[in-house]
Amino acid sequence: MSVDDLIKEGDDVLLYLDLKRSYILKIDAKQQRFHTHKGFIDLSELRGKHYGERIDSSTSFSFYVLKPTIYDYVLRFARHTQILYLKDMSILISHTGIGPGKRVVEAGTGSGALTAMLAYFVRPEGVVYSYEVRQEFLEKATKNLERVHLANYVNFINRDVTEGIEQKEADSVILDLATPWLVIPHAHQALRGGGTFASFSPTIDQVMKSVEALKNEGFVKIETLECIVRRINVEPGKTRPETLMIGHTGYLTFARKVDKEGPTPSQMEKL
Ligand SMILES: C[S@@+](CC[C@H](N)C(=O)[O-])C[C@H]1O[C@@H](n2cnc3c(N)ncnc32)[C@H](O)[C@@H]1O
Structure with missing residues (x-):
């Protein structure tokens, strides 16, 4: 994995659940949690992950961390x-x-x-x-x-x-x-x-x-x-x-x- 794939402060990430449900959020030290209707994501767990990795919500739904495209x-x-x-x-x-x-x-x-x-x-x-x-x-x-x-x-x-x-x-x-x-x-x-x-x-x-x-x-x-x-x-x-x-x-x-x-x-x- 390259250093470019490492998620860091200020990055935008796409949290992908399925084709109908995905969210773009900015990695910001001031924000601890990101709430979805499938539980919340602990943002401190996101820092240091690589794009393409999985993160589970508080209610054990799996989201994938992707780099958003212009689309x-x-x-x-x-x-x-x-x-x-x-x-x-x-x-x-x-x-x-x-x-x-x-x-x-x-x-x-x-x-x-x-x-x-x-x-x-x-x-x-x-x-x-x-x-x-x-x-x-x-x-x-x-x-x-x-x-x-x-x-x-x-x-x-x-x-x-x-x-x-x-x-x-x-x-x-x-x-x-x-x-x-x-x-x-x-x-x-x-x-x-x-x-x-x-x-x-x-x-x-x-x-x-x-x-x-x-x-x-x-x-x-x-x-x-x-x-x-x-x-x-x-x-x-x-x-x-x-x-x-x-x-x-x-x-x-x-x-x-x-x-x-x-x-x-x-x-x-x-x-
Ligand atoms: C359908 S919208 C364009 C949407 C845009 N392509 C997008 O993807 O977001 C048409 C726009 O053209 C503007 N417009 C209409 N006639 C114009 C004119 N004569 N000169 C400049 N803008 C005009 C309207 O105010 C409107 O904001």
């Missing part, structure tokens, strides 16, 4: 808006090529769930510029980001993004708001040549308006998809998808910025 943190964010589902964030990140060092413009910030995921991936050299029209949402989102030590990678901007994007040569522009088509001309100006665009919308009407705007504005490789995830119950003789699932969240529309030009030579011939 665990984002699921527990305080929410004052609908947040983007992790299934949609995952495909968004890979499709747009967001990674270390990238400069990403995002709107709106909402609860900051997507902002946190973007910040996590652009670290340590990259930056997320996150626009939000409502100051009170921005403040709450900032707290969520601070809690997971990701606020330093985000530049929060309290502004209506339909009025313009001040950044230039951005690698990606990502939208999760009600009227993305109004932002698409600004996204075109903000992106570098070939930069990636993504927009999340719950309804088909929003998608149609956005795709039309993308075609008019100088984007190619325009693609809309829906990500549907089913959890599978795995038990001998009973392995099958769960009966209940998240049926619909929204559609993801992707595109790449190119130069806005007049008609191509072949289009001219048809005129």
Whole structure:
């Protein structure tokens, strides 16, 4: 076991009981006990343990001590808006090529769930510029980001993004708001040549308006998809998808910025 796996003061740990019951807590000398509905955990026993070890509660339920992932943190964010589902964030990140060092413009910030995921991936050299029209949402989102030590990678901007994007040569522009088509001309100006665009919308009407705007504005490789995830119950003789699932969240529309030009030579011939 490595020293990095040793649990110490100030660490966040995920106490895992089962898929429906797990808790994130901070190791803090001032706190002696952590209470769960399956008895309490004696925190003095946690210090000096390694991640992956077991700890039993006062009523002899076994919890496992895990290091929280960004997924665990984002699921527990305080929410004052609908947040983007992790299934949609995952495909968004890979499709747009967001990674270390990238400069990403995002709107709106909402609860900051997507902002946190973007910040996590652009670290340590990259930056997320996150626009939000409502100051009170921005403040709450900032707290969520601070809690997971990701606020330093985000530049929060309290502004209506339909009025313009001040950044230039951005690698990606990502939208999760009600009227993305109004932002698409600004996204075109903000992106570098070939930069990636993504927009999340719950309804088909929003998608149609956005795709039309993308075609008019100088984007190619325009693609809309829906990500549907089913959890599978795995038990001998009973392995099958769960009966209940998240049926619909929204559609993801992707595109790449190119130069806005007049008609191509072949289009001219048809005129
Ligand atoms: C669905 S929430 C975004 C949730 C966010 N992606 C998350 O995962 O937590 C949409 C947000 O966009 C903001 N918004 C709507 N129109 C906006 C605009 N024109 N400029 C900036 N923010 C806007 C809303 O105030 C709201 O907070």
